[in-house]
Amino acid sequence: MTDLSAFPITRKWPAQYPERLQLYSLPTPNGVKVSILLEETGLPYEAHLVSFETQDQLTPEFLSLNPNNKIPAILDPNGPGGRPLALFESGAILLYLAEKTGQFLPADAAARYETIQWLMFQMAGIGPMFGQLGFFHFFAGKDYEDKRPRDRYVAESRRLLGVLDQRLATRTWIMGDDYTIADIATFPWVRNLIDRYQAGDLVGIQDFGHVTRALAAFVARPAVARGLGIPTRA
Numbered sequence: 001m002t003d004l005s006a007f008p009i010t011r012k013w014p015a016q017y018p019e020r021l022q023l024y025s026l027p028t029p030n031g032v033k034v035s036i037l038l039e040e041t042g043l044p045y046e047a048h049l050v051s052f053e054t055q056d057q058l059t060p061e062f063l064s065l066n067p068n069n070k071i072p073a074i075l076d077p078n079g080p081g082g083r084p085l086a087l088f089e090s091g092a093i094l095l096y097l098a099e100k101t102g103q104f105l106p107a108d109a110a111a112r113y114e115t116i117q118w119l120m121f122q123m124a125g126i127g128p129m130f131g132q133l134g135f136f137h138f139f140a141g142k143d144y145e146d147k148r149p150r151d152r153y154v155a156e157s158r159r160l161l162g163v164l165d166q167r168l169a170t171r172t173w174i175m176g177d178d179y180t181i182a183d184i185a186t187f188p189w190v191r192n193l194i195d196r197y198q199a200g201d202l203v204g205i206q207d208f209g210h211v212t213r214a215l216a217a218f219v220a221r222p223a224v225a226r227g228l229g230i231p232t233r234a
Ligand SMILES: N[C@@H](CCC(=O)N[C@@H](CS)C(=O)NCC(=O)O)C(=O)O
Pocket: 028, 029, 030, 031, 052, 057, 069, 070, 071, 072, 088, 089, 090, 091
């Protein structure tokens, strides 16, 4: 029987199936990257809701796994060498799960690094910039009179969408015919920008037809539809 009792996070979120991979998350654009990949791979897992309403991410139990107090995080009872592995940062988790399952990351070294490059483009560019736009357009920052911060992130988000659109102009997915973790990292953020932040008109999304075409194909995938709702909000 797998024993995860050495990990304090399991005291607040007990594992009903300790032999399965444990996911601590919330269906936000960063959170769903991992639930979507897990659904795509078919790996057995158990999802635990980390509620921001009760600031679960600031509890000592959550901080014991991720001192950076952010979802998503995982605990794999069957990590490298058969030992448990705890991980945070969605990009690191996507890479780990892709390597563990041998799926959604090309085996060829050059294509593999190219996929990682686009994963980093999402992690360092699209995520932080779209997130700031969300703050200044949709969350508390929308009431600020000075629109210069918002406009800065509109311009940067638009520039990033242009880069992505150019990449997709001649490809089905970011890596061509292969659907990879680069897509799984990127499209939840594009969807969020349009559907949740209501910033589609602001960034001129109609100018990025290749992005919206790929986004539609992404959300049509059954595993994506399931992953977008995991963990279920209370
Ligand atoms: N770079 C991190 C960002 C994660 C992140 O920003 N998570 C947000 C939700 S989308 C969060 O947990 N916020 C809670 C907080 O900041 O207290 C990753 O990709 O995992």
